[in-house]
Amino acid sequence: xxxxxxxxxxxxxxxxxxxxxxxxxxxxxxxxxxxxxxxxxxxxxxxxxxxxxxxxxx
Numbered sequence: 372x373x374x375x376x377x378x379x380x381x382x383x384x385x386x387x388x389x390x391x392x393x394x395x396x397x398x399x400x401x402x403x404x405x406x407x408x409x410x411x412x413x414x415x416x417x418x419x420x421x422x423x424x425x426x427x428x429x
Contacts (some may be wrong), residue, residue, distance in 0.1 A: 396415030403410045419425055 396413050398411050398413040400409040400411055402408075
């Protein structure tokens with residue numbers, strides 16, 4: 372049964388080539404006093420988020 376379910380997944384083409392970067396957001400490093408290291412925070416905002424015309428839109 373497991374082989375039957377795994378076969379379709381193995382035949383699908385990947386979305387990006389091997390080693391191709393996937394960029395969907397921005398990352399920022401913040402220092403952590405507790406961990407004595409920088410912590411990376413990554414996030415994505417929707418297109419047009421920084422548009423001044425949309426400043427009052429929620």
